[in-house]
Amino acid sequence: MLPSLASGDQAGRESSAETHHQRGWESLSGTLPRFHNRARRDSLNPRPFDMTMRSTAAEASPSISHVVPGSPYPAGASVLFDRDGVVNFQRTGRYVHSWPDFEFLPRALDAFRALAHAGVSTYVATNQGGVGRGHLTAGALADVHDRMAEAIRDAGGRLDAIAHCPHAPDDGCRCRKPRPGMLFGLASRFGIDLSASFFIGDNVTDLEAGVAAGCRTILVGTGEGVRSAGRLGINEPFTGFTGLEPPPIGGLVGVAGDILDAVHAAIARRAAG
Ligand SMILES: [Mg+2]
Numbered sequence: 505m506l507p508s509l510a511s512g513d514q515a516g517r518e519s520s521a522e523t524h525h526q527r528g529w530e531s532l533s534g535t536l537p538r539f540h541n542r543a544r545r546d547s548l549n550p551r552p553f554d555m556t557m558r559s560t561a562a563e564a565s566p567s568i569s570h571v572v573p574g575s576p577y578p579a580g581a582s583v584l585f586d587r588d589g590v591v592n593f594q595r596t597g598r599y600v601h602s603w604p605d606f607e608f609l610p611r612a613l614d615a616f617r618a619l620a621h622a623g624v625s626t627y628v629a630t631n632q633g634g635v636g637r638g639h640l641t642a643g644a645l646a647d648v649h650d651r652m653a654e655a656i657r658d659a660g661g662r663l664d665a666i667a668h669c670p671h672a673p674d675d676g677c678r679c680r681k682p683r684p685g686m687l688f689g690l691a692s693r694f695g696i697d698l699s700a701s702f703f704i705g706d707n708v709t710d711l712e713a714g715v716a717a718g719c720r721t722i723l724v725g726t727g728e729g730v731r732s733a734g735r736l737g738i739n740e741p742f743t744g745f746t747g748l749e750p751p752p753i754g755g756l757v758g759v760a761g762d763i764l765d766a767v768h769a770a771i772a773r774r775a776a777g
């Protein structure tokens with residue numbers, strides 16, 4: 505949150521997208537216009553943000569880890585993913601507690617390889633409410649992500665960083681999807697151009713977060729994807745990539761069979777501008 509306020513354009517979008525979620529800001533609604541103005545002015549003349557504006561610990565920024573140092577690629581237009589049900593199998597009612605629970609979906613490593621080959625910066629943004637609810641320790645999650653990142657690199661793939669929200673659903677944080685805090689956090693740290701980027705997910709909440717962040721989104725048929733499509737009234741088959749026109753929700757550009765189909769579509773559309 506703090507870094508994003510230093511970049512005026514991003515801060516403006518975050519403010520407008522999240523205002524209704526932020527209890528701390530609601531109580532300051534009378535001063536909101538002035539706050540917006542100050543955020544813009546700060547982008548020209550940076551100064552420390554007033555910490556008292558942050559009302560609860562749960563509104564803290566998402567946790568960002570596994571940053572690849574010295575990224576050889578510019579950020580800009582990037583591809584961001586949900587994790588469970590997109591990158592790895594999601595088992596109903598079960599968290600990934602440790603590495604033996606983690607299993608890459610078919611073609612997931614191919615997708616990260618395709619992104620490396622195309623020179624596209626790549627991020628994961630995952631809700632891990634099991635941490636906040638005490639089902640999963642932060643250390644165990646870090647170990648899973650260490651090994652996931654290592655496996656992607658070993659396969660010749662590209663993963664620039666992982667953002668996770670450790671908060672429980674009723675913590676009221678700003679990073680748990682469908683809120684866009686993780687995407688804004690990654691964008692402000694790495695200079696991602698969200699409006700030129702894709703967010704790929706299997707849940708309606710992923711699509712909502714992506715849209716709120718200004719990304720184009722793609723729904724995959726793995727994980728909860730088929731059920732999500734049903735909720736949105738989407739009847740297209742989940743094979744290859746099918747563009748949706750008009751989109752059933754703003755920003756949802758299409759449905760893809762899986763992560764690799766989605767990545768191919770994102771890379772092609774990126775090349776097409
Ligand atoms: Mg998911």
Ligand SMILES: [Zn+2]
Nearest residue numbers: 669677679680
């Ligand atoms: Zn959170």
